[in-house]
Amino acid sequence: MSKTGKKSVYTNSSKKHSQVKNGSTKTDGKNAQKPKKSGVCCKMFTFLFFAVMVAGVAVLYSNDEYRDKSLQFVEVVKRSVLEQYEQHIKPLIDSQMSPEQQKQNEKGSRGGGKEAFGENEKELELEKKKKDEEKKKHDEEKKRIEELNRKLEADRKREEEEKRQQEAEKKRKEEEQKNEEERKRKQDEEKKKHEIEKKRIEELNRKLEADRKREEEEKRQQEEEKKRKEEEQKNEEERKRKQDEEKKKHKEEKKRIEELNRKLEADRKREEEKIKQEEQKRKQEEEQKRKEEERKKKEDEIRKQEEDKIRKEQEKKRLEEEKRKNEEERKRKEEEKRRMEEEKRRLEDEKNKKEEANKKKLEEERERIEEEKRKQVEERKRKNEDEKRMKEEENKSKELLRMKEQENERINQEVQKQQQKEEEKKLQKEKENTSYEFNSLSNPADFAIRNLLDNAENSLYILSDEEVLKMCEEILKTYPKSPRANYLKADILIKMAEEKQSNSILEQGIAQYQKVLDLPDVPYALLVDAGTKLAEKQIFRGWNGKATKTWRFLSDKYPNDVKLKNKLGVGYLMANQNEEARKTFEKVLEMDHGDGLAKVHLGFIIKTIDNDPEKALPFLIEGVASEAEGTKDGRFYFHLGDAFQRLNLLKEAYKVYKAGAENGLFLSSIQRSLYNVNTLTGRPWWTAEETGYTEDLKVQ
Structure with missing residues (x-):
């Protein structure tokens, strides 16, 4: 449109100039007056017109913020150009034209200029409408984004509020847990003090009882010495009769002792049942009084401190009295x-x-x-x-x-x-x-001499170990391949080794157990029992390699016995043969998929040797959960909790530690040491008063 306007304006003016020029030449020739040139005005007009166009183009690329101002500027420039044209350019052009040309040019210039500027104006209006529509769309989009931002901000604030509430709830629960642990700790301390006092009293009673028994034993020995001297004076038949009577008496005494033991066991169970019932009642009462105790906590602490001082003084006096x-x-x-x-x-x-x-x-x-x-x-x-x-x-x-x-x-x-x-x-x-007591331990040859063997075993409670050992040796002179006689001799030697703390006698007992394993026709129960004791004593002596050979012998002898294979695996672990142990436990699980002892040991190997807690976790979980014999061990609970911790599952880890403490494997869920000294006091937290160094711990 702008090009069309320029063409129309400059075309009309050039025609007028040509007409004037031609007319003058025709009328006057050389002496005719030359018209004045209007080049400067045309250039000014062109410059102003281009300024309007540039301003219009600038509107298209301007920001929304300056769009209205740009349009206003365009209108001002447009009006200024028209005014300049009417005031300065048009009179100059008209002065150089004839009246007829002026009229024609006026008509043409009005029509052409208005037409050009009209088209440009329409174009600007349409552009303005488009920009307004885009602005509206932009404003709507902006409002929609702001609305979304407000919603997101509201969601963020709500999440922060929920998180804050969760943290407050978590802190409250942790505070309650700490209070509960503190209460349990105090209860445990009171219980331990009570147990220590009880043990001390029992120790004193045992000492008094031992003194009394020793005196009775000395008196009995004196009486027996007198009887022996009297019996030596009597004839051989009387001596035999008395021996028979003595045997009967010992049997009756043994029965009476067993009866007393049964009664004592029944009384102990009744007492334990009463203690459990009282403990349950006490727990219920403590739960009811807990709220009141919290309110009186400070007063109780002061009172307890005073009582502790009084109790310490009383304890001191009591100890002096005991001394x-x-x-x-x-x-x-x-x-x-x-x-x-x-x-x-x-x-x-x-x-x-x-x-x-x-x-x-x-x-x-x-x-x-x-x-x-x-x-x-x-x-x-x-x-x-x-x-x-x-x-x-x-x-x-x-x-x-x-x-x-x-x-x-x-x-x-x-x-x-x-x-x-x-x-x-x-x-x-x-x-x-027959329903013989030692049927499973006796082969046919031992069954034939069962009276001799039973008499030797019963003599363990009557005669000295040396005398019973002589009886066994007498039996073995006649029946050297008797499994029960060899086994009994090994038991006596081990007992003597423990009493005398003698390694040489211990080695004799180990060799005697080995003889039992080498004998033919040994019953299953006796062979397994002798082999188990042999391996245990070999480990005690430090012969782990020999113990592993013993377990391997038993496992090869009875390949379908899962318990023996488990013990063989443990033996391999103790001998530091980890891969052999792994193969053994895997073989046990092939035979019995639900064997808990094999699972915990295999999980232990995978976690500690392979350093793979994630793979070990299922074996340890299933093994501990089975509660099979041997799985309730602090090591397995410790490594199960540690595997959870290494996988960042802290809640599950502390559940395991808590279960271990409840089963008596740890001092508490925090104190998880596996080897403890009973005479040393362990606490997760110590007060200055509990340490006994209050004066040294005061802040200077």
Whole structure:
């Protein structure tokens, strides 16, 4: 449009100029007056017109903020251009035209200029409308975005409020948990103090009971010494009768002791049941009084501090009183000991006198026996001469008899073998049909001599270990391949090794258990029991490699026994053969998918050796949850909780630690040490008063 306007304006003016120029040349020729040029005005007009166009284009690229101002500027420029044209340019052009040309040019210029500026104005109006529509759309979009921002801000504030509430709730729960742990800790401390006091009283009672028993034992020994001396004076038949009566008495005493033990066990269970009921009632009462106790907490703390001081003073006095009593008891015992030593010396003097008298009698008896022996030697010489003569005659007959006896012996041996087989079959049937206490530990040969073996085992409660050991050795002289006799001898040796703390006797017991494993026809129960004890003592002695061989022998002997394979796996772990242990536990799980002990050990290996807590977690969870024998161990609870922690599952970890503390495997969910000293006090938090160093811990 702008180009069209310019063309129309400049075309009309050029025509007018040409008409004037032509007319003048026609009228005057050379002397005709030349018209004035209007180039400056045209350039000014062109510049102003281009300024209007540039302003219009600038409107298209301007921001919404300056769009209205730009349009106003365009209108002002447009009006200014028109005014300049009307005032300055048009009069100059008209002055150089004839009246007719002026009229024509006026018509043309009015029509062309108005037409050009009219089109430009329409175009600007349309552009303005488009910009207004775009502005409206932009404003609507802006409002929509602001509305969305307001919603997002409201959602963010709501989430922050919810988060703040959750944090407040979490803090409140943590505070309640801390209060609960503090209350439990105090209860545990009171309980421990009560248990310590109870143990101390029990220890004193045990000492008094031991002193009483020792005195009774000394009296009993003195009485037995007197009885023994009296029994030596009596004849052999009376001694045997008394031994039989003594055995019956011991059996009755044993039965009476067992009856007393059963009664004591029943009383203990009743007492434990009463304690549990009282504990439940106490817990209910404590729950009811907890709110009141919280209100009185400060007063109770002050009162407890005062009571602690009083209790410490009372404890101190009581300890001094006990010390004084112990000193008196010690003096009394020394007096008693001195008296016993005097009695012992007196008895030794009497014994020496009797021994001297006995020696004299023995000397006289010996001389008499020697005289008789001399006479017997002379008589024997005479008889020998007669016997030589008789033997010569008998040798001939014996040769014949010997041949007959050899034949008879062969026949008898065959008969005996047949009878022995029949007896073994009878014993096996009798063993199967009878309800013998040690049936599972006895083979047919041991079942035949069960009275001897039972008598030796019962003597453990009556005679000394050395005497029972001699009885076992006497049995083994006759029956060297008896599994039960060898096993009993091993048990006695181990018992003696523990009492005397002797490694040499311990090694003898280990060798004796090994003999049981090497014997033929050993019953399953006896072989497993002997092998288990053998492996345990080998581990105690530090022979882990030998213990692993023992478990391997038992596992190979009974390949379907899952328990033995589990013990073999544990043996491999103790011998630091981790890959063998892994294979063993995997084989156990192939045989029994639900074996909890194998699962916890396999999870333990994967976590500690492979360092893969995520893979170990299912095995440890299932193994601990099975509550199988051997799974309730602090190590497995510790590593299960640690695996949860390493996977950032802290809640589950502390649930496991809490369960371990409830099962008595940890001191608390916070104190998770596996090896503790019972005489040392452990607390997760200490107050200055509890340390006993209040003065040293004061802030300077």
